[in-house]
Amino acid sequence: MQLTDYEHGVVPLDQRKNWFSIAAVWVAIGIDLSGAFLGIELAAGMDFGSALAATMLGSLLLGLLAMCTAYVGASSGLSAAMISRAVFGKAGGAILALAISISLVGWFSVQAGFFGVNAQSAFSALTGFDIPVQVFVAVGGVLMVLTAFWGYRSINRLSALAVPLLLILLVVGVIVAFVTRGTDGLTAEVTPLFTFGGAVSLVMGIFILGVVLAPDMARWAKTPRQAMAAGFVGFFFGNSIILVVALLLARVLDQTDLMAMFFAISLGGAAVIVLILAQWTTNTTNVYSAGLAFSSISPKFRRRTVTAVLGAIGVLLGVLGAVDYFVPFILLIGTIIAPFGGVYLASFLAERRAARWAPGAAVARVESWAIAAWALGILAAFATTNPLDGPGFGWFTLTTISALDGLLVSFVAYLVLFGVRRMLSQNRTVTPDAPATEVAA
Incomplete structure (x- = not known):
C-alpha cells in the first residue's frame, strides 16, 4: 500500500x-x-424552530467558508500546516502547527470519549454486562489511530463504506420515530439556555476546525472548482444532517x-454498527490532520510516526475523561x-503569486504582520x-457568532496590515540619484 501522504509536498495529479469522494469524507466526518x-x-x-434555524445558518456559513479554504488548498497544493508556514513564516508556522496539533489531539480525545460512552451504553443494552x-x-481510539x-486513502475507503449506511440509519430512525411517537414533542416548551448567536457559534464551533483544516483534504482534489464543490456539500450537509x-x-x-433513542425505536442493533463507523471516520481524520500538522514543523518528522505518538496521547486523554469538557473545548477551538483561517484566506487573496506560496519555497523566519492579524x-x-455562552468578555457584538467574528476580523486585519506594510515599504524606497536631480533642476 502507498504510505506517503505528501505531507511536505504536493499531491501528484495521478493521485x-x-x-464526490472528497465530499463523502467530509460528510462522514x-x-x-x-x-x-x-x-x-x-x-x-x-x-x-430556533434550534433548527441556528443549525441551518451555522451549517450554511460553514459550507461557504469551506468553499474558500478548500480553494486555497487545491490551488496551492499545500496542507493547512504548510499553509501556516507560508503565511506565518518558519517559526510562526511551527507555533501554529503545534497549536493545531494540540487542538486536534484534544478534539480526538473528546471524540474518543463520545465513542466510549455510546459503545458502553450499546454493549450494556445488548448483553446486560457493565464494562468500564x-x-x-481505549479500544475505539486505537482503531481510529x-x-x-495508513493515511488519506484508508480514510477515503472507510468513508465510502460508512456514508450510505449512516444516511439510511438516520432517515429510517426519523421516520420510525414520527410513525410511533407522533410530532407533539416538537412543540413542547423548554427553558431557554442558549442565545441564537451562541447556538450558531456552537454549531459552527463543532466543525470550524475542519473548515480551517480543509486544505488537508482539498489538496487531493483534481481541480480547485471540484474542491469548492466538495467543501460546500461536505460541510453544509455533513454538519447539518446529524x-x-x-x-x-x-x-x-x-x-x-x-443510543437509548435508537433502542427505543427498535433500531439499536443497526445503530451500534453504523454509529461506530460514524465515529471511526470522524476521529480518524482528527488524528490524521494532527499528524500532518506536527510533521510540517520539520522534514525530519515522519507523518506515520508522529500520528502514532499523538494518537497514543489522545487515547490516554480520552481514557482520563476529556469528554467532560466538550462544550468549553469546542468554543475555545472556534475562538x-x-x-487562522481568516489570515490565510486574506494572504492568499492578496499575495497568491508570491514565491512563498510555492511548495518547498524558502520563507521568512517570522511574519509578524500575519501573527498580529491572528x-x-x-x-x-x-x-x-x-x-453565558462560553469563555469570553461580551464587550460588544458584531455578527453575534463569535467564531465567525474572529475569522472576519483577522481577514480584514491582515488586508489592512498588508496595505500598511506595502505603503511603508514604498516610502522607504529612495532612488540614489533623486537628490542630485533636484539640485540640477
Whole structure:
C-alpha cells in the first residue's frame, strides 16, 4: 500500500480524487456523536424552530467558508500546516502547527470519549454486562489511530463504506420515530439556555476546525472548482444532517441518550454498527490532520510516526475523561483556531503569486504582520463571546457568532496590515540619484 501522504509536498495529479469522494469524507466526518450530542443539547435548551434555524445558518456559513479554504488548498497544493508556514513564516508556522496539533489531539480525545460512552451504553443494552467505559474508549481510539496511520486513502475507503449506511440509519430512525411517537414533542416548551448567536457559534464551533483544516483534504482534489464543490456539500450537509436528526429524535422521543433513542425505536442493533463507523471516520481524520500538522514543523518528522505518538496521547486523554469538557473545548477551538483561517484566506487573496506560496519555497523566519492579524482575530472572538455562552468578555457584538467574528476580523486585519506594510515599504524606497536631480533642476 502507498504510505506517503505528501505531507511536505504536493499531491501528484495521478493521485487526485473527484469531488464526490472528497465530499463523502467530509460528510462522514460531520456525522458523528459530538454532533448528535450538540443536537440533543440544543433540543433541551431552545425551542425547536430556533434550534433548527441556528443549525441551518451555522451549517450554511460553514459550507461557504469551506468553499474558500478548500480553494486555497487545491490551488496551492499545500496542507493547512504548510499553509501556516507560508503565511506565518518558519517559526510562526511551527507555533501554529503545534497549536493545531494540540487542538486536534484534544478534539480526538473528546471524540474518543463520545465513542466510549455510546459503545458502553450499546454493549450494556445488548448483553446486560457493565464494562468500564475506559475500555471502550481505549479500544475505539486505537482503531481510529490505525486507520489514520495508513493515511488519506484508508480514510477515503472507510468513508465510502460508512456514508450510505449512516444516511439510511438516520432517515429510517426519523421516520420510525414520527410513525410511533407522533410530532407533539416538537412543540413542547423548554427553558431557554442558549442565545441564537451562541447556538450558531456552537454549531459552527463543532466543525470550524475542519473548515480551517480543509486544505488537508482539498489538496487531493483534481481541480480547485471540484474542491469548492466538495467543501460546500461536505460541510453544509455533513454538519447539518446529524444535528437535525438529533434535534428531531430528542424532541419526539424525549430522550437525552442517542443510543437509548435508537433502542427505543427498535433500531439499536443497526445503530451500534453504523454509529461506530460514524465515529471511526470522524476521529480518524482528527488524528490524521494532527499528524500532518506536527510533521510540517520539520522534514525530519515522519507523518506515520508522529500520528502514532499523538494518537497514543489522545487515547490516554480520552481514557482520563476529556469528554467532560466538550462544550468549553469546542468554543475555545472556534475562538483560537478560526482566526487562522481568516489570515490565510486574506494572504492568499492578496499575495497568491508570491514565491512563498510555492511548495518547498524558502520563507521568512517570522511574519509578524500575519501573527498580529491572528492575535486581533482571537481578541475579537473573545470580546464578542457572551460569558453565558462560553469563555469570553461580551464587550460588544458584531455578527453575534463569535467564531465567525474572529475569522472576519483577522481577514480584514491582515488586508489592512498588508496595505500598511506595502505603503511603508514604498516610502522607504529612495532612488540614489533623486537628490542630485533636484539640485540640477
